[in-house]
Amino acid sequence: MKPIIFCVSLIFLMLLNCQSQRPEIAEEKQKEQKINSMEIIQQALEKELITERQDPFITREFDPYLNGKWIGKAISYGCYRKGQAPGIKGPSESQILQDLEIILNHWNLIRVYGSDKDSERILKVIRKNNLPIKVMLGVWLEDEKEKPKRKNENIKEALKAIKLANEYSEIISAINVGNETQVFWSAHKMDIDDLIHYIRTVRNNTSVPVTIADDYNFWNKPVSKSVASEVDFIVVHIYPLWNGQTLENSIEWMSNIFFNEIKEFHSDKTLVLGEIGWATNYDSTRTGDGQQGSLIKGEVSYSAQEKFLLELSSWIDENQVTTFLFEAFDEPWKGGGENSSPNEIEKHWGVFYENRMPKESFKNYLKAYKTEQR
Numbered sequence: 001m002k003p004i005i006f007c008v009s010l011i012f013l014m015l016l017n018c019q020s021q022r023p024e025i026a027e028e029k030q031k032e033q034k035i036n037s038m039e040i041i042q043q044a045l046e047k048e049l050i051t052e053r054q055d056p057f058i059t060r061e062f063d064p065y066l067n068g069k070w071i072g073k074a075i076s077y078g079c080y081r082k083g084q085a086p087g088i089k090g091p092s093e094s095q096i097l098q099d100l101e102i103i104l105n106h107w108n109l110i111r112v113y114g115s116d117k118d119s120e121r122i123l124k125v126i127r128k129n130n131l132p133i134k135v136m137l138g139v140w141l142e143d144e145k146e147k148p149k150r151k152n153e154n155i156k157e158a159l160k161a162i163k164l165a166n167e168y169s170e171i172i173s174a175i176n177v178g179n180e181t182q183v184f185w186s187a188h189k190m191d192i193d194d195l196i197h198y199i200r201t202v203r204n205n206t207s208v209p210v211t212i213a214d215d216y217n218f219w220n221k222p223v224s225k226s227v228a229s230e231v232d233f234i235v236v237h238i239y240p241l242w243n244g245q246t247l248e249n250s251i252e253w254m255s256n257i258f259f260n261e262i263k264e265f266h267s268d269k270t271l272v273l274g275e276i277g278w279a280t281n282y283d284s285t286r287t288g289d290g291q292q293g294s295l296i297k298g299e300v301s302y303s304a305q306e307k308f309l310l311e312l313s314s315w316i317d318e319n320q321v322t323t324f325l326f327e328a329f330d331e332p333w334k335g336g337g338e339n340s341s342p343n344e345i346e347k348h349w350g351v352f353y354e355n356r357m358p359k360e361s362f363k364n365y366l367k368a369y370k371t372e373q374r
Contacts, residue, residue, distance in 0.1 A: 109173070139157045177195070244295055258271065282299060334347055
């Protein structure tokens with residue numbers, strides 16, 4: 001009798017094993033595990049449970065290459081056109097495809113600032129059309145101590161970034177957790193422990209390099225060391241124009257800060273220049289502490305942008321520093337949108353107009369740069 005029972009049990013186990021190996025069942029189990037893990041991550045964030053730093057902490061190399069080609073000349077991409085804005089209305093897939101086809105003429109690496117439906121749509125368009133583009137994905141974070149309602153949005157961003165990084169791993173080259181959340185002048189400055197909590201959560205649940213982006217006036221302070229120890233590489237923003245520099249000394253000033261200030265201070269980290277650019281218009285009437293009319297001393301014009309682009313390109317070629325130019329297209333929603341002056345500087349950093357036509361400065365730069373390369 002015992003041999004019969006044993007044989008029946010063995011057959012049952014074999015059938016059960018075969019059943020679990022069926023592709024559709026195995027796939028369903030994987031989905032279930034992912035859902036459960038995302039629920040656990042969400043609960044940990046909501047309850048502010050301590051997230052441990054990975055030990056050992058093995059640095060993940062940021063790799064700005066595509067098919068063996070260095071793509072370190074990169075661009076920041078804001079996808080919003082006239083009448084569109086984050087959380088209000090985003091672009092269609094056809095509009096995104098049009099943007100990316102324009103971008104592909106000049107860049108293969110883009111930076112986006114959030115993890116939301118619009119960023120997901122960008123990734124879908126890249127995959128769907130097999131575009132040779134890599135993405136540094138953003139996680140938009142804001143202070144949640146004084147604005148407790150913001151916490152839910154921060155959690156949504158972090159969870160979405162984890163989901164997208166695991167789903168689009170062949171496209172996403174890195175995740176940037178937080179943008180200018182620590183520099184003293186930030187409008188959305190957040191508690192540093194909260195920031196580290198999100199960094200660890202994202203990094204512990206993905207396999208791509210993780211960083212944060214901030215102004216050089218944060219990265220040159222001792223407090224930045226605690227954040228630097230949590231990331232795989234550093235993204236630094238350096239704007240000569242915002243810092244009262246003239247066009248003539250802008251690149252030299254930036255280079256000195258990049259190498260002699262930030263790189264020396266964080267010698268063990270790879271540095272990426274995450275934002276730099278030269279606007280084509282500004283509102284000189286806005287004066288006072290921290291205002292564009294008081295801070296800006298350099299020439300603001302198409303001619304100035306053209307010259308700046310030429311000098312910046314030469315610097316990138318010489319130093320092979322991954323650099324995200326700010327930015328591809330003008331974004332009219334910024335700086336107060338329709339309620340602010342059309343001269344507001346935040347609307348005029350693009351090398352393309354909002355209608356996707358290239359600015360004279362960019363067209364002239366391309367001609368001059370090609371001539372230089374001959």
